[in-house]
């Protein structure tokens with residue numbers, strides 16, 4: 001099919017591919033490429049990229065433009081789409097009408113502006129990490145005003161959007177501004193790129209070594225181990241982008257990050273450090289992301305600046321008993337040079353900037369990070385963990401880039417001070433779940449069915465944001481599609497599904513008639529359970545044949561598929577094994593705890609005493625009490641178990657709760673006496689209730705006049721999730737029956753959809769309404785939907801910075817309208833557009849007790865303001881309205897002003913940074929004149945001149961109750977400000 005026809009026929013699919021994530025990034029990247037290739041002229045671009053217009057409308061406009069331009073433009077467009085969204089082809093979209101490769105245009109341009117345009121995609125990347133520097137250069141050269149800088153740096157913009165806005169602004173300022181920017185980019189590039197800078201030709205031996213290293217890294221990163229057993233799916237086939245974000249303390253924190261940003265300048269907090277940390281929860285995809293990074297390097301598809309990449313797994317490094325030098329570490333653990341080792345190592349030492357080390361799973365290392373033992377000589381031998389810590393700190397091999405992954409709990413302040421930046425891996429976004437399922441199933445009908453069943457069960461969909469759960473769900477699609485709708489609700493349900501799948505599919509067909517599937521394989525479960533349980537106690541994730549023998553694990557047990565052979569164990573010839581994933585090890589440990597007759601009475605209480613206990617003594621006490629009691633070595637190792645074990649113990653405890661849920665009791669018949677199971681259930685219930693009470697007792701009494709507020713302490717969310725796993729309303733009810741707070745603060749708690757499901761399950765039983773503050777988490781639309789069951793008990797909901805789109809709002813408001821208690825909502829910094837305002841309008845019309853609506857820093861324009869005005873006209877209760885940092889402009893201000901002109905309830909109104917201008921100020925003056933309630937009006941940064949302020953001053957003459965009008969950063973000279981201040985002190989500058 002011709003490209004032109006493809007564009008036309010697949011219009012809907014293309015629009016979805018470009019826009020369904022809700023982010024403008026894909027569209028803007030396609031535009032960058034088309035501009036650079038000269039397929040779009042600047043006027044076309046301006047017609048497509050209309051600020052404040054809905055994303056879909058912009059994308060439609062692009063298609064309207066591209067199609068009539070003919071075959072070659074359509075071909076290029078499809079190629080650009082393929083480049084920007086390589087995964088869309090997997091989703092059934094045909095992009096094969098394009099034979100062109102983008103990015104090959106001859107640079108025939110001659111003016112600086114033309115150069116900026118022709119290399120736009122590249123420059124957008126380059127500029128992201130150095131926007132401040134570029135702006136400084138443009139201000140210093142007199143081309144940019146502070147207003148220009150502010151527009152570029154608007155917080156709604158992602159780093160790449162800031163880079164684009166910068167380029168757009170420069171274009172409007174003419175050739176001399178373009179020259180300044182080009183010069184700046186060239187200078188930055190020279191400092192940054194070690195390969196360019198050194199015009200280096202590595203010695204022949206080094207190049208040979210590189211070749212060997214590349215083939216070794218490529219071989220090891222080609223397949224994912226979770227696909228090892230049955231289908232050989234390559235990483236390239238299945239890899240799906242997870243959500244990466246900079247940690248909160250890193251600069252430029254908005255917007256999506258790409259893999260290459262990990263070693264780019266974006267988000268640097270400490271210029272002197274060379275270590276980047278990627279942190280994420282269990283199964284969020286850290287190891288897989290590193291594997292992808294390795295593969296891209298080995299395929300020479302990215303990370304070109306590094307000549308050598310040395311990948312390490314901390315899990316495997318645990319097994320290294322010898323003292324080694326850095327040279328031995330590199331050559332023996334990664335790749336052995338066939339010749340001239342000394343020369344090659346010397347080259348490495350002399351060129352640290354060309355080297356990248358990666359360390360996967362720092363949390364799995366037996367020793368916690370410390371910077372006590374200093375080493376600086378790369379040929380000096382030391383225990384491997386000391387080498388590793390010195391490399392991370394930079395006292396050894398300063399200048400070598402290190403990328404380290406870890407669970408967040410294992411990252412202490414000691415390590416943090418040596419970090420260049422911290423990147424958070426948040427798992428899959430909703431569109432990534434979709435994309436992953438389609439990649440996993442080559443048969444589109446099966447993929448569609450799996451996705452359909454996920455859409456029908458949003459609790460399960462929430463779980464799938466964690467890639468390892470998404471993998472299990474996809475892998476066990478037969479069980480998934482066979483079980484009743486809504487029966488898979490918890491993490492334990494999903495792991496039971498993989499247990500059943502493996503036990504039933506990989507063993508001989510039906511041997512013992514009439515037995516339950518667990519009973520039939522009880523021995524296997526207990527053997528693997530013991531191995532898992534004892535392994536957790538000893539920070540052991542790789543098992544020798546002796547370990548397997550000790551726990552009675554047989555060849556038949558291995559064949560079930562939960563254990564995989566560990567590749568590349570140096571020390572011995574004998575085989576080593578590990579669980580498919582560490583969460584599967586936790587699951588087996590939990591099975592062992594509930595089913596084994598050897599489990600001690602104290603095991604469950606010890607497992608739950610974790611929160612509040614000092615971290616080191618916790619592990620020791622837990623394992624001293626639970627582990628092989630007559631094995632002194634076991635105890636010594638238990639002493640060494642560290643705080644970083646806590647996440648795995650917490651996961652195990654959650655599985656214990658889930659497995660003891662009433663819903664699963666039928667599985668344990670004939671496996672374990674019911675009385676024993678019941679005893680364990682009682683123990684768990686007591687532990688959960690005690691844990692919650694302890695938590696509530698720690699809430700300080702409120703200061704007089706303030707609300708009683710509870711900040712979540714570590715462990716709170718975990719307890720809530722444990723209660724959810726049990727799926728028993730009574731336990732949930734008991735847990736919160738004594739909680740008397742007005743406000744629950746759960747900010748920065750890493751709350752995603754799964755945690756929302758658990759929170760709603762428990763909080764719906766609260767006796768009196770609370771304010772629920774969930775700012776700065778990853779709630780998203782799926783999480784919002786999960787919160788609905790507890791909406792009736794929320795009087796206010798704070799969801800700042802949570803990746804929420806109009807779709808989430810539509811569901812939330814439908815429910816909120818029915819909830820009498822619900823009176824306040826704050827949604828700053830989300831992804832809302834005009835499409836959500838009709839829902840708020842309905843809310844305002846329907847709920848005459850609604851008090852506060854804060855929608856700051858979203859993407860609402862005049863059209864949205866008009867919609868809101870419809871609701872505001874009839875609302876009699878609203879006191880706070882915040883629209884700061886949107887784009888409502890003068891037309892939006894006029895609409896709002898006319899709706900609020902005679903308000904008797906509104907006290908506080910913010911339109912900061914909305915470009916309302918003098919026309920807006922003139923309209924807003926009517927509210928000042930007529931409203932009997934308004935006390936504060938915020939008009940900071942609104943392009944208002946003296947003329948606009950005059951309207952406000954005149955209106956103030958009629959108003960005695962107004963307290964302040966904020967007018968900072970408008971278009972007034974210093975003299976004008978001085979004069980105006982004297983006329984009315986309520987005008988604040």
Ligand SMILES: Nc1ncnc2c1ncn2[C@@H]1O[C@H](COP(=O)(O)OP(=O)(O)OP(=O)(O)O)[C@@H](O)[C@H]1O
Pocket residue numbers: 224225226227238239240241242280281282283284285286287288289361406407436467468469471581582583
């Ligand atoms: N980006 C991805 N694309 C496709 N599959 C993925 C991705 N990330 C993770 N997975 C799937 O999830 C499984 C678990 O991921 P991974 O081992 O990378 O998580 P992790 O964060 O390192 O976990 P842990 O902290 O427990 O070691 C992988 O084996 C793979 O099947």
